Structure formats: structure tokens, C-alpha cells
Amino acid sequence: MSERQKTVALIGARGHVGAELMRLLFAHRGFDLVLVSSREYAGEAVARHVAGAPDGLHFEAATAAQVAEREPDACILALPNGLADAWVGEIAARRPQTVIVDVSADYRFDPGWHYGLPELRPTPPGTTRIANPGCYATAMQLAIAPVAGIIASPPHCFGVSGYSGAGTTPSPRNDPARLQDNLMPYQPIGHLHEREVSFQLPTAVRFTPHVAAFFRGISMTVGMELDSSYELAAIVQKYEEAYAGVPLLLVSTEIPEVAANAGHHHACVGGFQLDAAGRYLVAFATLDNLLKGAATQALQNLNLTCGYAELEGIPHA
Ligand SMILES: NC(=O)c1ccc[n+]([C@@H]2O[C@H](COP(=O)([O-])OP(=O)(O)OC[C@H]3O[C@@H](n4cnc5c(N)ncnc54)[C@H](OP(=O)(O)O)[C@@H]3O)[C@@H](O)[C@H]2O)c1
Structure with missing residues (x-):
């Protein structure tokens, strides 16, 4: 200091x-x-x-x-x-x-x-x-980076944000009345964070954002086609090695959930699942959009x- x-x-x-x-x-x-x-x-x-x-x-x-x-x-x-x-x-x-x-x-x-x-x-x-x-862009990059080198086509990222992500200027996307009992998709083509992640990672991505009735937090579900067949243990090892000793990143085998992560400074990546062929991987990430x-x-x-x-x-x- x-x-x-x-x-x-x-x-x-x-x-x-x-x-x-x-x-x-x-x-x-x-x-x-x-x-x-x-x-x-x-x-x-x-x-x-x-x-x-x-x-x-x-x-x-x-x-x-x-x-x-x-x-x-x-x-x-x-x-x-x-x-x-x-x-x-x-x-x-x-x-x-x-x-x-x-x-x-x-x-x-x-x-x-x-x-x-x-x-x-x-x-x-x-x-x-x-x-x-960006907040969604951070979640996408943390979920993809450890396996970016073995991805065969642009991953698809399904993101859900709390409505604080839309700032304080009133809009349908931060109107609690509109969002109550609701899930609002928006800008499925060409979202800024899709371009941002495609610019930063060695792979392009597809991104479909949504906003929900909770205030803070992001849930990101990423589907990835892999370049050959992998065992789940090998995939988990890639994430654990990439993020070993990284203090604000928790890697878990459980699917991370928004409510467990909101208000915290770290991001979570986990819940890894592979199809029977070992070629389609789904990973999840959560973070607090206002913090991490x-x-x-x-x-x-x-x-x-x-x-x-x-x-x-x-x-x-
Ligand atoms: N919210 C999120 O989850 C999040 C996450 C990552 C990044 N970001 C980015 O962070 C930035 C701020 O986001 P936010 O959600 O905090 O937005 P916000 O709640 O809408 O706040 C915007 C701030 O900018 C000020 N402002 C607005 N227009 C201005 C102008 N013409 N000149 C000077 N000040 C002006 C406002 O204060 P006054 O009107 O009182 O001056 C207010 O303090 C955005 O670029 C956003 O994309 C947001």
C-alpha cells in the first residue's frame, strides 16, 4: 500500500x-x-x-x-x-x-x-x-475461455439479467410492474455484448439476452459444439486448471444460481454437462451484474x- x-x-x-x-x-x-x-x-x-x-x-x-x-x-x-x-x-x-x-x-x-x-x-x-x-460479456467470457480452443462453432449464450442491468432511466426493461411474473427477451441479433465477446475471444458467439423480475444478478447458459469427443472429467479439469488460484472465480460441478451469487463479488462457473457423444457441452455462469x-x-x-x-x-x- x-x-x-x-x-x-x-x-x-x-x-x-x-x-x-x-x-x-x-x-x-x-x-x-x-x-x-x-x-x-x-x-x-x-x-x-x-x-x-x-x-x-x-x-x-x-x-x-x-x-x-x-x-x-x-x-x-x-x-x-x-x-x-x-x-x-x-x-x-x-x-x-x-x-x-x-x-x-x-x-x-x-x-x-x-x-x-x-x-x-x-x-x-x-x-x-x-x-x-460488460456484465453479460464477462459471464460469457468466463464460461467459454477455458474451452475456447476446442470449440467447433459459435457457442450459443442464453443470458438472463436482473433489471438493474437496464440502468435507472425508466424503460420497460427496468419496470418492475412489466416484469412481474414475466421474462422479457430483447435484441436477439447483434447485441453489443455479442460483438464484444466475439471481438475478445478466439471464437464468435451468439447471444440471446433476457431480463427478469429480480433486481441484480445474471444467469448465463452456454451451449458449445466441441471439435471432437471429450470426457466430462477432461472438460472439468480444463476449467479447474484455468481458474486455479483465481480468487473471484468459483468453479463448481453444481449449476450456479443467481440467488446464491447476487450481492457477492465473485463469479461462478459450473454445472458442466456433456451429451452422450461427448461433443456438446453446456456450461453455466452467474455473477452480480453490478459487482463482478x-x-x-x-x-x-x-x-x-x-x-x-x-x-x-x-x-x-
Ligand atoms: N447496470 C449494470 O448492470 C451495468 C453493468 C456493467 C456496465 N454497465 C455500464 O455502466 C454505465 C452506468 O450504468 P448504470 O446502470 O449505473 O446507469 P444508470 O443507473 O442509468 O446511471 C447513469 C449515470 O450517468 C449519469 N448521467 C446520465 N446522463 C448523463 C449526462 N448526459 N451527463 C452526465 N451524467 C449523466 C446519471 O446521473 P445524473 O443524471 O444525476 O447526472 C447517472 O449517475 C453504463 O454505461 C452501463 O452500460 C452497467
Whole structure:
């Protein structure tokens, strides 16, 4: 742990992901959250909304220029997709050494940014531009990566998310009344996370997303045609070897369930099943979309680039 706390600005703090990031950062010994932005909550004490906030910290409707003037060591952008460019441009122009972690999808395809999925691509110390992976995209990659080299055709990924995945702007996909006793499929062709995973893994994927009535969590069921016949034990061994010693990833033979994983920082991969020919594999993954799918992952990345232990400030077993 370095002696001086590093200062952090959080842009988009009112959102679901922003709120989780604040909880983590307030409890972190190495970071001092000096600026939290929200236009809607501007002027309100952060402590009114988030437990653990220091007295005197207020939400601010800060512009990018005002953020840069405060010279933070790091800035986390937790804004809707499509807005990051203006913030990055202004901050980079005035203070290029500020670490920027973008949790939106805006830089996930940009080779100038590190795509930070720590279990597969740890962030090197000193990285200043980090694109945080998407929540469904994280679940898909963790479920597929250990067997990506033996897959014969694009896996099919059936994903179900809690409605916090749709953010706080009202829509049918985060309307509890619409979702009650319901399951809502959406965007079965060309979903952003389908492109993201196909871009990151050595195999393309197919992805059919759904949203359900629970608030947080993702269940991902992945069907994979394999290139020859395999024993189940050999498949399980691939996952266990790939994730041995990876602290935020539990591999289990049981099918992981959302309710057991929601509110936790780790992801679960398991429930592996093979058909009689040994050529069709189904694997399951669960994670909390707001934690491992967003805030936890952003903090892992920030810890790694700042030279802290990867799990500093992240409670884990
Ligand atoms: N929710 C998830 O499960 C999840 C998982 C992984 C990644 N992500 C990504 O993380 C980002 C945030 O997601 P979220 O679910 O937290 O969204 P959200 O709940 O809708 O929050 C969006 C935040 O951005 C601010 N904002 C909106 N428009 C703005 C603008 N024009 N200028 C400045 N601030 C603006 C909002 O605050 P004010 O309106 O008060 O300013 C709010 O704090 C998104 O890019 C999302 O794709 C989300």
C-alpha cells in the first residue's frame, strides 16, 4: 500500500454502478473519493444516499473541465454508453496522466485502451486507459475461455439479467410492474455484448439476452459444439486448471444460481454437462451484474494499475 491515498473522481455516481463504486471506494484505504458527479442530486449530501460517505461530501454537477482542474489521480466514468468521448478528451488534454476507467462500452473495441477482465487479461501497473468489460460479456467470457480452443462453432449464450442491468432511466426493461411474473427477451441479433465477446475471444458467439423480475444478478447458459469427443472429467479439469488460484472465480460441478451469487463479488462457473457423444457441452455462469459485472471489476482494474493488491478493498472468501 502506497503512503499517499490516490484521489478519485467518479462521474455518473447516481447510477446503480456508481452507487456500488462509492460503497467500495469509501471503504478502501488507498483511494480518496474527492469528487462525485450527478446532475440530479447536485448539492445533496452523498451520505443521504450512500452509507459510509464522509461528512461534507456532496454530489456535484461537474463538467469535464472542472474534473480535470481538480487533478484527480484517477477518474471512473460510470455514464450511459456514448458519452465518454467528451469527458476523456477534456481530461486527457488537461491532465493526461490521470487514470481513466470507463465502465461503458465506448472503448471496449479501442486498441488504445486496455480491456480489463482481470481473470483473463490482468491490467498492467501504470495503465492509464482501461475499458471495463460488460456484465453479460464477462459471464460469457468466463464460461467459454477455458474451452475456447476446442470449440467447433459459435457457442450459443442464453443470458438472463436482473433489471438493474437496464440502468435507472425508466424503460420497460427496468419496470418492475412489466416484469412481474414475466421474462422479457430483447435484441436477439447483434447485441453489443455479442460483438464484444466475439471481438475478445478466439471464437464468435451468439447471444440471446433476457431480463427478469429480480433486481441484480445474471444467469448465463452456454451451449458449445466441441471439435471432437471429450470426457466430462477432461472438460472439468480444463476449467479447474484455468481458474486455479483465481480468487473471484468459483468453479463448481453444481449449476450456479443467481440467488446464491447476487450481492457477492465473485463469479461462478459450473454445472458442466456433456451429451452422450461427448461433443456438446453446456456450461453455466452467474455473477452480480453490478459487482463482478461492473464495480468490483473496475476496482480490480484500478487496484492493479495503481500498484495495490488486486483485491484490496474487495471483501472475498
Ligand atoms: N447496470 C449494470 O448492470 C451495468 C453493468 C456493467 C456496465 N454497465 C455500464 O455502466 C454505465 C452506468 O450504468 P448504470 O446502470 O449505473 O446507469 P444508470 O443507473 O442509468 O446511471 C447513469 C449515470 O450517468 C449519469 N448521467 C446520465 N446522463 C448523463 C449526462 N448526459 N451527463 C452526465 N451524467 C449523466 C446519471 O446521473 P445524473 O443524471 O444525476 O447526472 C447517472 O449517475 C453504463 O454505461 C452501463 O452500460 C452497467
